[in-house]
Amino acid sequence: MKPYVILNAAMTLDGKIATKTGSSEISGKEDLERVHEIRKKVDGIMVGIGTVLADDPRLTVHKINARKEDNPIRIVVDNKARTPLNFRILNDDAETIIAVSSICDERNENCDEEAVKRAKELEKRVNVFYSTGETVDLVEFMEYLYDYGIKSIMLEGGSTLNFSMIRDGLIDEVKICIAPMIVGGKDSKTFFDGDGFDYMKDAVQLELINSFPLGKDFIMEYKVLK
Numbered sequence: 549m550k551p552y553v554i555l556n557a558a559m560t561l562d563g564k565i566a567t568k569t570g571s572s573e574i575s576g577k578e579d580l581e582r583v584h585e586i587r588k589k590v591d592g593i594m595v596g597i598g599t600v601l602a603d604d605p606r607l608t609v610h611k612i613n614a615r616k617e618d619n620p621i622r623i624v625v626d627n628k629a630r631t632p633l634n635f636r637i638l639n640d641d642a643e644t645i646i647a648v649s650s651i652c653d654e655r656n657e658n659c660d661e662e663a664v665k666r667a668k669e670l671e672k673r674v675n676v677f678y679s680t681g682e683t684v685d686l687v688e689f690m691e692y693l694y695d696y697g698i699k700s701i702m703l704e705g706g707s708t709l710n711f712s713m714i715r716d717g718l719i720d721e722v723k724i725c726i727a728p729m730i731v732g733g734k735d736s737k738t739f740f741d742g743d744g745f746d747y748m749k750d751a752v753q754l755e756l757i758n759s760f761p762l763g764k765d766f767i768m769e770y771k772v773l774k
């Protein structure tokens with residue numbers, strides 16, 4: 549069993565979620581409030597290490613009225629345990645789970661010693677999940693999170709993790725805020741990056757279930773067809 553996963557992001561009209569410098573202030577005020585209403589409802593909120601390093605996010609409910617108990621569990625997919633110890637994701641505002649990949653080989657030898665040290669430091673502060681894969685095995689990780697009690701997750705990026713999650717069939721809903729902005733740039737981050745599929749016949753199919761204007765932005769909500 550796996551948690552129900554809602555992917556949420558904000559993009560420019562040309563499909564970018566950040567520029568090549570990592571600048572990503574896209575949503576209007578109303579959209580951020582909508583996102584925080586969802587944060588308040590789900591059990592977990594998940595991002596990749598690229599997003600942590602770019603944004604130093606809090607991943608708490610802080611744009612609307614909320615109590616500490618309303619904060620979901622923060623979840624980071626972080627192959628080589630690169631989460632900096634002074635970043636906000638490790639503070640006491642909410643519980644945090646960090647997934648790292650197999651830092652050693654299957655015989656527990658040939659370890660990346662620096663990554664092992666970093667993971668041990670993180671373990672003093674938060675719950676560290678050791679995946680068996682070279683990169684975090686997301687199917688295995690989702691099963692672990694479900695058994696841990698996390699039945700719903702909002703995935704909040706970035707581009708690389710978004711693609712791995714949709715490729716592995718782990719996303720149930722997609723909510724996208726489209727802002728009336730164009731930023732361009734072939735090196736900007738798009739909604740889904742990763743390797744992509746080779747052929748359109750392999751594209752993930754969605755069904756539009758809702759769409760509405762919100763402040764300066766426009767929201768589209770889809771169900772992922774399986």
Ligand SMILES: NC(=O)c1ccc[n+]([C@@H]2O[C@H](COP(=O)([O-])OP(=O)(O)OC[C@H]3O[C@@H](n4cnc5c(N)ncnc54)[C@H](O)[C@@H]3O)[C@@H](O)[C@H]2O)c1
Binds near residue numbers: 557
């Ligand atoms: N506009 C938005 O809604 C929005 C939302 C989130 C992030 N962002 C932006 O996106 C950028 C970050 O995106 P990104 O693509 O660099 O990083 P990301 O957050 O997608 O993290 C990717 C990293 O996660 C790790 N990882 C481990 N196992 C993995 C697996 N199985 N699959 C995929 N990744 C795995 C790898 O180290 C990988 O490099 C930042 O600039 C951030 O500001 C924008």
Ligand SMILES: Nc1nc(=O)c(N)c(NC[C@H](O)[C@H](O)[C@H](O)COP(=O)(O)O)[nH]1
Binds near residue numbers: 575603607
């Ligand atoms: N909905 C949305 N609109 C945006 O314009 C934007 N840049 C993000 N980005 C999501 C990403 O996960 C960010 O890292 C957190 O939104 C950081 O913010 P917090 O400190 O947690 O509020 N999300």
